[in-house]
Amino acid sequence: xxxxxxxGFRAAGVVAGLKPSGTPDVALVVNDGPQHTAAxxxxxxxCKANPxxxxxxxxADGTLSAVVxxxxxxxxxxxxxxxxxxxxxxxxxxxxxGGQAFDVAVCSTGLIGQPLDRPILEKGIRAAHAELSAxxxxxxxxxxxxxxxxxxxxxSGGDGWVVGGMAKGAGMLAxxxxxxxxxxxxxxxxxAATLDTALRAxxxxxxxxxxxxxxxxxxxxVALLASxxxxxxxxxxxxxxxxxxVCADLAEQLWHDAEGAHHDIAIEVTGAASEDxxxxxARAVARSNLFKAAVFGNDPNWGRVLAAVGTTKAxxxxxxxxxxxxxxKVCVAGGTGVGAPSDGVDLTGRDVHVxxxxxxxxATATVLTxxxxxxxxxxxxxxxx
Amino acid sequence: xxxxxxxGFRAAGVVAGLKPSGTPDVALVVNDGPQHTAAxxxxxxxCKANPxxxxxxxxADGTLSAVVxxxxxxxxxxxxxxxxxxxxxxxxxxxxxGGQAFDVAVCSTGLIGQPLDRPILEKGIRAAHAELSAxxxxxxxxxxxxxxxxxxxxxSGGDGWVVGGMAKGAGMLAxxxxxxxxxxxxxxxxxAATLDTALRAxxxxxxxxxxxxxxxxxxxxVALLASxxxxxxxxxxxxxxxxxxVCADLAEQLWHDAEGAHHDIAIEVTGAASEDxxxxxARAVARSNLFKAAVFGNDPNWGRVLAAVGTTKAxxxxxxxxxxxxxxKVCVAGGTGVGAPSDGVDLTGRDVHVxxxxxxxxATATVLTxxxxxxxxxxxxxxxx
Numbered sequence: 001x002x003x004x005x006x007x008g009f010r011a012a013g014v015v016a017g018l019k020p021s022g023t024p025d026v027a028l029v030v031n032d033g034p035q036h037t038a039a040x041x042x043x044x045x046x047c048k049a050n051p052x053x054x055x056x057x058x059x060a061d062g063t064l065s066a067v068v069x070x071x072x073x074x075x076x077x078x079x080x081x082x083x084x085x086x087x088x089x090x091x092x093x094x095x096x097x098g099g100q101a102f103d104v105a106v107c108s109t110g111l112i113g114q115p116l117d118r119p120i121l122e123k124g125i126r127a128a129h130a131e132l133s134a135x136x137x138x139x140x141x142x143x144x145x146x147x148x149x150x151x152x153x154x155x156s157g158g159d160g161w162v163v164g165g166m167a168k169g170a171g172m173l174a175x176x177x178x179x180x181x182x183x184x185x186x187x188x189x190x191x192a193a194t195l196d197t198a199l200r201a202x203x204x205x206x207x208x209x210x211x212x213x214x215x216x217x218x219x220x221x222v223a224l225l226a227s228x229x230x231x232x233x234x235x236x237x238x239x240x241x242x243x244x245x246v247c248a249d250l251a252e253q254l255w256h257d258a259e260g261a262h263h264d265i266a267i268e269v270t271g272a273a274s275e276d277x278x279x280x281x282a283r284a285v286a287r288s289n290l291f292k293a294a295v296f297g298n299d300p301n302w303g304r305v306l307a308a309v310g311t312t313k314a315x316x317x318x319x320x321x322x323x324x325x326x327x328x329k330v331c332v333a334g335g336t337g338v339g340a341p342s343d344g345v346d347l348t349g350r351d352v353h354v355x356x357x358x359x360x361x362x363a364t365a366t367v368l369t370x371x372x373x374x375x376x377x378x379x380x381x382x383x384x385x
Numbered sequence: 386x387x388x389x390x391x392x393g394f395r396a397a398g399v400v401a402g403l404k405p406s407g408t409p410d411v412a413l414v415v416n417d418g419p420q421h422t423a424a425x426x427x428x429x430x431x432c433k434a435n436p437x438x439x440x441x442x443x444x445a446d447g448t449l450s451a452v453v454x455x456x457x458x459x460x461x462x463x464x465x466x467x468x469x470x471x472x473x474x475x476x477x478x479x480x481x482x483g484g485q486a487f488d489v490a491v492c493s494t495g496l497i498g499q500p501l502d503r504p505i506l507e508k509g510i511r512a513a514h515a516e517l518s519a520x521x522x523x524x525x526x527x528x529x530x531x532x533x534x535x536x537x538x539x540x541s542g543g544d545g546w547v548v549g550g551m552a553k554g555a556g557m558l559a560x561x562x563x564x565x566x567x568x569x570x571x572x573x574x575x576x577a578a579t580l581d582t583a584l585r586a587x588x589x590x591x592x593x594x595x596x597x598x599x600x601x602x603x604x605x606x607v608a609l610l611a612s613x614x615x616x617x618x619x620x621x622x623x624x625x626x627x628x629x630x631v632c633a634d635l636a637e638q639l640w641h642d643a644e645g646a647h648h649d650i651a652i653e654v655t656g657a658a659s660e661d662x663x664x665x666x667a668r669a670v671a672r673s674n675l676f677k678a679a680v681f682g683n684d685p686n687w688g689r690v691l692a693a694v695g696t697t698k699a700x701x702x703x704x705x706x707x708x709x710x711x712x713x714k715v716c717v718a719g720g721t722g723v724g725a726p727s728d729g730v731d732l733t734g735r736d737v738h739v740x741x742x743x744x745x746x747x748a749t750a751t752v753l754t755x756x757x758x759x760x761x762x763x764x765x766x767x768x769x770x
Contacts, residue, residue: 047695047703077691077720112688215675216696290600290765297766303497306462310432311601318432335462374759380675381682
């Protein structure tokens with residue numbers, strides 16, 4: 001399972017002491033080869049954390065031999081020392097594994113603006129290196145958790161080759177939030193360009209459509225490393241499908257574990273003139289605090305869906321829109337038709353499906369979001385205090 | 386005070402019975418002239434309520450003799466009968482006042498998708514007409530309240546002429562939320578084009594920069610009516626200044642009464658390359674749920690400010706940004722300088738001032754917002770149930 005499901009990878013997760021809670025906080029994933037091709041995508045936030053600034057450079061040549069990750073500090077906007085800490089941690093991993101610092105990606109998650117204790121981090125990296133093992137994936141997945149309540153892991157693959165991954169966070173990638181960190185490994189043989197194509201296609205339809213609270217993180221990173229240890233070279237489509245399956249599985253797990261959520265809300269938009277239109281409309285609904293608060297209250301307030309749709313530039317005519325909530329078509333032809341009574345909608349369960357039929361074209365998209373709850377407010381008002 | 390402060394106007398507010406609470410719910414404002422010039426701006430939401438669709442047409446010729454308003458129903462997306470109800474209410478006002486239906490603007494506020502009871506509304510309009518008086522402004526201001534806890538009224542003016550206004554709601558105009566309705570009256574002599582210029586300039590720097598929860602209403606309307614009863618023709622700049630003063634005053638009152646807010650947060654952006662950049666950055670911060678929840682928790686989490694700034698397209702270098710909270714500069718040069726300790730920031734009071742210095746140009750703007758609180762979630766999860 002996880003990042004050690006594929007041959008050629010070892011991982012570990014340890015308690016370094018970065019988190020006051022004393023839970024695991026440093027993870028290491030090492031690619032033992034024979035190949036070390038890789039791809040990565042990062043937050044589109046223009047204010048980027050030090051590990052993102054570092055990792056963007058390391059991935060430029062399509063090679064990674066290891067990824068080191070820490071929770072307990074975002075290492076972001078904490079002065080020049082912060083970037084040096086990122087650099088030093090990559091150097092240490094390279095020294096321990098016999099590689100190059102520029103082949104080591106670094107990921108951090110936690111509070112912005114706080115110093116990241118370099119000696120503690122380095123102690124953790126040494127401990128993680130000592131514990132590296134071919135079944136260390138679950139420990140690594142546990143060490144990157146912050147407000148996550150469960151470790152997130154997924155596996156897919158093809159005939160003779162495997163794709164596995166781990167994730168932490170509760171959000172979307174571009175824009176993105178809550179510091180989502182994802183490491184995916186495969187023992188397939190693939191060059192860096194193929195990995196890049198597969199990863200971008202996979203994230204576009206998975207993590208990019210997860211939008212739990214509309215906020216974009218400074219630290220989001222999704223890395224894909226290939227060891228080639230299986231000796232199998234899948235076709236690009238086959239590889240993309242497997243990577244997409246792992247990303248979709250991890251995205252679902254992030255969605256179900258979103259901070260404070262009581263409902264998992266899927267906003268499906270059909271009949272859009274383009275896929276971009278469908279995503280724009282679904283995202284607008286997913287970002288309406290009024291709609292999200294209504295769902296928390298089990299209130300099928302479709303007027304707030306319609307009001308959100310109206311804020312977009314998507315092609316549609318207001319009087320052609322149909323809206324269904326959990327299978328009940330409550331709004332027909334933008335209210336000009338006779339919709340079913342709202343009180344026939346049952347929102348008491350965890351799963352909420354909102355279908356917005358624009359009737360303006362053939363395209364479709366689904367964005368996954370959460371309701372706006374007292375628990376969300378509580379978690380995010382008390383997080384750093 | 387209010388909409389009857391200016392000569393030439395009468396107003397009333399009555400209980401029609403549209404609201405289950407039994408509080409006043411129909412208001413009428415009548416311009417007795419001698420002139421009937423007017424201007425209006427509306428929500429930029431593409432899904433518009435019936436009264437907005439109607440009023441957009443009535444204002445096309447720059448003439449209004451009356452505005453009729455109701456709370457207790459948005460009259461939005463409730464079938465073809467809804468538009469007929471809007472039309473019928475304008476016809477009734479015209480009949481009662483001896484004017485033309487196309488000179489009567491209509492405003493509604495309440496739930497989307499619900500029928501608006503025409504007989505009850507018409508009964509209310511007749512009652513309001515019977516109670517019209519030159520000191521009926523406060524009654525009218527009370528009758529348009531929904532979740533407002535206080536009536537909002539303001540007065541300004543010049544030598545021998547007056548501008549007065551009333552407002553309900555808790556939001557911004559374009560995009561806009563929570564159904565903000567504003568009626569402003571003046572006894573100045575002014576043609577429709579001058580009124581339009583003054584109103585657009587005023588709303589652009591006031592209501593357009595109030596963004597309490599990022600949601601845009603289907604019903605927002607701001608109307609400005611001139612009676613000319615003072616006989617004074619102020620200069621355009623003078624008139625614009627007075628209308629802006631009334632709008633700013635009303636916007637501040639809306640801000641202080643935003644649903645569920647515990648903190649009134651002013652996001653000031655300076656050093657922007659353009660005013661549009663300044664507004665974009667301030668609005669991005671004002672829409673960050675993570676930032677707003679942190680303020681609720683009295684937590685000076687400036688990392689969430691920075692993360693929001695980074696989502697914009699504004700011109701800036703991340704390492705040039707300074708952030709101050711309530712006068713304490715907690716982030717210097719994007720964290721590369723030494724900021725003051727966050728624990729020196731006191732957020733326990735109602736007023737919070739966030740200063741984002743982009744150091745990228747001369748432009749500035751301030752957006753007013755609220756924190757994200759348990760009360761906000763409660764009010765908006767329980768509103769229609």
